[in-house]
Amino acid sequence: MTTYGHHASHEQIAPSQLLRDLQAAERAGFAMGMCSDHFAPWSHRQGHSGFTWSWLGAALATTGLRLGCVSAPGQRYHPAVLAQAMATLAEMFPGRFWTALGTGQAMNEHITGDRWPVKAERLDRLEECVAVIRALHRGEEVTHAGLVRVDRAQLFDLPPAPVPLLAAAISPATAARAAAWADGLITINQPAEKLRAVIDAYRDGGGKGPLALQVHLSWAPTEAEAQAIAHDQWRSNVFDEPVSLDLPTPEHFDVASRDVTPETVAGAVRVSADPARHVAWLREYADLGFDEIYLHHVGQDQGRWLETAATDVLPHLTEA
Structure with missing residues (x-):
């Protein structure tokens, strides 16, 4: 049976409000949550970017939800530091935290001043980081010399069980x-x-474990407002690789998206004022075999959407 969660978008909402939204999502009936991990937003119109790992501690402490995030080790985060952050959350909140790991985007990673590697090298680097993180979570002392370097790292507060490491993949x-x-x-x-x-x-x-899906959607009381929200907030997020991975700043995304139309955005965001239409779309995704589906309303005001989800979306999904 598919389980439905709430996606908290750090790029779009200040961390304090994002925490209140997550708490409201739990009251609305969402069974779990996830969040992004960005240093910068996709657009100056979004205008936020809180630090995920601070926020997750507060989110886990003030809700009963199982939570996760998508993160990129290897450049902005040294894998040993990321392993420690994961282990600390898992030790405090056993069984409630997971992380999905990917190769990242230049917009977040360029801040180190290091070269942004090509995709093949980033994949190799990610796999090295995964091995380092897993060894540290087993309590091993790790020294490693490769695309990342680690010198005699060891964690002293270990997670009671290994933190699930999912893969973030689009292709x-x-x-x-x-x-x-x-x-x-x-x-x-x-x-x-x-x-x-x-x-x-x-x-x-040979991939095992759960299949999870993040669904971008836009709902509002009228079709015109739902389309306007999606176009305003998500038109910088419609680009395929390598553009989506290699542009370095919000300014670049804003320039690249100046001529993106609402029709183009509708290819990346499920837009409708009809809650039943959203239910139908989500059922189609569940039928593909996804175990977990995280709903991301791309508007900055989550209140009306969460009220609608509680009364007109989630009850129909759980009945199904």
Whole structure:
């Protein structure tokens, strides 16, 4: 049976309000949550970017939800530091925290001043980081010299059980490669045939664990408002690789998205004023085999959406 969660977007909402929104999502009936991990927003119109790891401690302490985030080790985060952050949350909140790991985007990683590697090198670096994190979570002392370097690192407060490390993948090629190391897979909404290809690549490669999906949606009382919200907030997020991965600043995304139309945004965001339409779309995703679906209303005001989700969306999904 598919479980439904709330996505908290650090790029769009200040951390204090984002925490209140997550608490409201729990009251609305969402069973779990996840969040992004950005240093910068995708656009100056979004205008926020709180520090995920501080926020997660507060979120886990003030809700009963199981929570996770998507993060990128290797450049902005040294894998030993990231392993310590994960282990601390897992020690305080056993069984309630997971992380999905990916190769990241230049917009977040360029801040170190280091070279932004090509995708093949970033995949190699990610796999080294996964091995380092897993060894540290087992209590081992780690020294490693490769694309990342680690000198005699050891954690002294360990998670009671290994933190689930999911793979963040959008393409079948990335999903197939991640099957060798991941405890599950998370991706984003795409046309059904593309999602099937990602799932098949992961499972055919031996990938195990849950399949999770983040769904971008826009709801408002009128169709025009729902379209306006999606176009204002998410038109910087419609680009394929390598543009989505290699542009370095919000200014670059704002320039690149100046001519993006509402029709183009509708290819990346499920837009409708009709809650029943959203229910139908979400059921289609569940039918593809996703175990967990995280709903991301792309508006900055989450209040009306959460009220609608509580009365007109979640009850119909759980009945199904």
